[in-house]
Amino acid sequence: MENEILARVNAQEVATLIQELVQIPTRNPPGLEKVGAEFICQRLQQWGIQAALVPEPYEDRPQVWGRVDGGAKEPTLVLNGHMDVVPEGDVTQWTYPPFEGRIANGRVYGRGSSDMKGGLAAMMTTARILNEIRERLRGTLILQFAVGEETAEPGTKRLLLSQGLRGDYGIVLEPTALRVATAEKGLAWFRVTLQGRPVHGSVAEQGINAIDKAMRFISEIKSYNQRISQRAHPLVGCAKCSVTMIQGGTKENVIPESCWVILDRRINPEEQVDTVEDEIRSILGGLASEDHDFRYNLERTTVYDSAEIPTDAFLARVVRKHAARIGGISQEPYGTLFSTDVRNLINDAGMEAITFGPGEPNQPHTFNESIAIDDVVTCIKVLLLTAQELFMGR
Numbered sequence: 289m290e291n292e293i294l295a296r297v298n299a300q301e302v303a304t305l306i307q308e309l310v311q312i313p314t315r316n317p318p319g320l321e322k323v324g325a326e327f328i329c330q331r332l333q334q335w336g337i338q339a340a341l342v343p344e345p346y347e348d349r350p351q352v353w354g355r356v357d358g359g360a361k362e363p364t365l366v367l368n369g370h371m372d373v374v375p376e377g378d379v380t381q382w383t384y385p386p387f388e389g390r391i392a393n394g395r396v397y398g399r400g401s402s403d404m405k406g407g408l409a410a411m412m413t414t415a416r417i418l419n420e421i422r423e424r425l426r427g428t429l430i431l432q433f434a435v436g437e438e439t440a441e442p443g444t445k446r447l448l449l450s451q452g453l454r455g456d457y458g459i460v461l462e463p464t465a466l467r468v469a470t471a472e473k474g475l476a477w478f479r480v481t482l483q484g485r486p487v488h489g490s491v492a493e494q495g496i497n498a499i500d501k502a503m504r505f506i507s508e509i510k511s512y513n514q515r516i517s518q519r520a521h522p523l524v525g526c527a528k529c530s531v532t533m534i535q536g537g538t539k540e541n542v543i544p545e546s547c548w549v550i551l552d553r554r555i556n557p558e559e560q561v562d563t564v565e566d567e568i569r570s571i572l573g574g575l576a577s578e579d580h581d582f583r584y585n586l587e588r589t590t591v592y593d594s595a596e597i598p599t600d601a602f603l604a605r606v607v608r609k610h611a612a613r614i615g616g617i618s619q620e621p622y623g624t625l626f627s628t629d630v631r632n633l634i635n636d637a638g639m640e641a642i643t644f645g646p647g648e649p650n651q652p653h654t655f656n657e658s659i660a661i662d663d664v665v666t667c668i669k670v671l672l673l674t675a676q677e678l679f680m681g682r
């Protein structure tokens with residue numbers, strides 16, 4: 289029976305589907321997922337799969353859900369992917385036009401091919417095949433096609449929480465080269481504004497130089513970064529804090545009245561973002577208590593929480609086993625340094641969820657982004673065998 293199911297995967301059809309998805313330029317920003325959402329929803333419906341658009345959180349940027357009901361309801365497996373892609377950048381840097389979806393050398397080229405239209409094609413094809421054999425399944429498959437992943441918007445979160453599209457197990461199909469990731473690093477961005485008092489440059493000592501205050505703060509951040517680098521996680525490495533942007537001053541001969549710096553803080557699964565913010569606040573508070581002219585404002589602008597499940601969780605073991613057998617993929621525990629919506633499945637919906645998908649993790653957001661068709665085919669086979677094990681209790 290296993291071979292019978294796997295024989296339903298057709299590499300040519302998979303390649304064409306990835307190509308069709310790449311040809312829809314779902315750029316975000318500005319948030320052009322709509323045509324992609326309509327395409328996915330219609331295609332699922334043509335295949336006889338229950339599917340609908342979700343006009344939430346934005347009416348003009350619908351999300352999509354799909355569903356395959358087996359003969360019994362439990363357990364439920366959720367497959368998640370995002371439809372948006374980052375902008376293509378300088379088109380002249382691309383060998384093939386970024387939204388042509390050129391197939392060459394066993395790969396599909398184009399913006400979003402690996403991040404993550406290959407993953408979407410895997411989700412859709414898996415659902416098509418499971419739908420064909422649904423009377424044999426003892427469980428439910430749910431598909432989530434989210435908006436706004438690239439810009440930290442609450443697409444997946446809404447599908448899980450207000451649409452109730454949750455389950456026992458979840459797989460986010462971001463590119464991991466088919467490694468099973470049970471942990472992911474989070475990140476937070478902070479904007480710290482230092483305030484000064486502007487005077488003419490010729491009487492600098494009478495003013496307060498906001499850039500001087502920023503330098504003082506940055507040197508404290510350097511030692512903070514050394515301290516937190518001791519916090520190492522076995523799968524995602526060290527916590528980090530870097531100054532990534534700075535701007536200050538108004539004119540050559542004016543002592544700067546303000547200066548802001550941006551901190552990029554990489555958060556390990558055992559850290560909490562509120563605690564991290566407290567740490568930065570206490571550095572600022574320490575500087576202010578030593579120096580009455582040290583005035584500041586701290587703002588947290590973006591957060592992607594870290595997330596983690598046990599490396600030996602049932603779903604992780606099942607997927608690892610099939611990925612090793614079908615694709616020769618390493619079974620070593622693995623975590624991602626980048627953030628995915630798996631944090632919403634784990635932290636917000638309390639699900640046992642992993643990140644596992646086709647495509648090399650160094651492809652996203654590059655010129656000439658591409659994905660190997662074989663990788664997507666292998667992914668589909670692993671998903672089918674995983675569903676078979678979860679739903680048919682082999």
Ligand SMILES: [Zn+2]
Binds near residue numbers: 370403404437462652
């Ligand atoms: Zn992605």
